[in-house]
Amino acid sequence: MNGRQELVTSVAIVALLALAPVLSPLVHLDISIVSEVLLFTIAAMSVNLLLGYTGLPAFGNAAYFGLGAYGAALSITYWHAAFFEAILLGTLAAFLGALLLGPFLLRRRGIYFGLLSIAFGQVFYFIAYRFTDVTGGEDGMNFPRPPIGIPGLHVSLQQTSFYYFALLVFVLIVLAFRTIVRSPFGRTLIAIRQNEARVRYLGLNTDRFIFVALLISATMAGIGGALFGLLINFAYPLMLDWHQSGDFVLTMILGGAATVWGPLVGGFIYVIGKDIISTITPLWQIFLGALFVVCVLGFPRGILGTLAALRPQKARSAALDPNAAFDPHAPVEIGRGV
């Protein structure tokens, strides 16, 4: 996909998303569900940076997502933070969480990194679950959506205006994400996925690159989590649980690893699928589990990657292009050479 095609596709996607408040009632979908898709996608993108691009099995990103939500919840409940302050503090909490865990996670690579991510991620779950006096424990925290906090604007966002705010944040994050993965820094991350030893031989401190990638990833997940908390006015321990991390990973793989738009495709399928199936049957979890199995066995490259494989040979020659990893139509197997 060349630059022009990419621009057209991106503008079309954003335009469709901008029309969502008009379109969603036509299919009996609440706009807050579409907000949820965007925020879930942000979390899946945060996994994509670590897993899709850098090849690290990031199975603990729910910790940062939940820290974002709890950061917002705690700051609103105890300090009466305004809307933007709550988002900022939630994001900061996630960033600090990664700053704290990073030195431990960095000690290992490959599947061991995954194991450490799962295990350390659970620390925050148990803190939220156990310190009932502060966090409400298993019941979680209910909190109001505070006013925006800009002088002269003492309103709090309603569902539709909240959606547009979430869309704005989403577009900014996608732009930032695209810039990051195309920068020399992003190329280095991809090189680390392909062969970390070689990158180290070139004289680059791969630990430092991975740490920065982790911090960026956690910050993204934190923004998603803080906004998600504000969307549903609620923070609960299961947001921090490894099952939640697994769902983010699935969302990312489902759409297509190491693609810019893959997580959005996955996010739509996951969130809306869950919404529809949960109203029909209480067995949503069986469908979700089956989705994991089918996705892993049937189309590990995700929907966008599999579509690319079905295209004629001419289009696929793009896969030889060094930029291919950024191209949604270039099939990528994750985790190479870790």
Added chain:
Amino acid sequence: MLEHLAPQLFNGLVLGAFYAIVGIGLSLIMNLTGTINMAHGSFMTLAGYLAFTMIARGSSFWFALIAAPLVAVVVGVLVERTLVRPLYTREPFYSLLMTFGLSLIAEEVYRLIWGANGVPLSAPAALSGAVSLGFMSFPVYRIFIAAVLVVAIIALALFLTRTRFGLRLRAAVQDTEMIAALGTNTQLLYTVNFGLGIFLAGLAGVLAAGMLGLSPTSGNALLMPAFVTVIIGGMGSLFGSVVGGLLIGLAISLTTLFVPAASEVAMYVLMAAVLLVRPRGLFGEEGIFG
């Protein structure tokens, strides 16, 4: 103080033995094939529920203690041959994702069959009651659990070091291609190894059901400490898993006594400390998993 501390320490050791045996099963599967079996807890729960049903239908506890894990092994081997095997040639990450999906399915299926609420699995009369030691008393069932787990671990150690098949298994961990070239059927090794891990999980599952209760998620509650066990003890070391499990069991039981709210967090603090001093774990062998 002692009358509180001693039973708590003993409970910690029993709990630790559970973590050790689940951790060993995980470690066996992880070492040979690189598969992090997220469904390990589901197999524990399955064996627990099967034992519950067998006992409810009139079989003896002793029969169920052996038969339920064996049925779980049959299910496990079927899963390995059909779903996990195609992933051996792929990045290990995919099998993690797949077994995670399986655990989600299993949890819901258990809920459908045995209900969302916990069911009790009571130990036989011969194992109820307590033994008094003067300054404290031990529940007989917990002593029994400790004995079974110790026997299982010793039997496994003998199997791995003293039998030809065990030697092949350990050789395959070192160099699968070489052992295949020498004429060993590695696919069979993988399957037996997987079954062995599931058997240990099943055994722990039945025993734990009698002590900690049985619910659709009860096995998964033991899974996370088992991960931490493997990380602390070191990947690839059976002895490490035993030490790691016991350490965590003690850490949890002691913090439960003094700071109950921090009991789960304690094992993560322990894990962080071990990782700082020895990233490969206490007895881990460098090289098997980087």
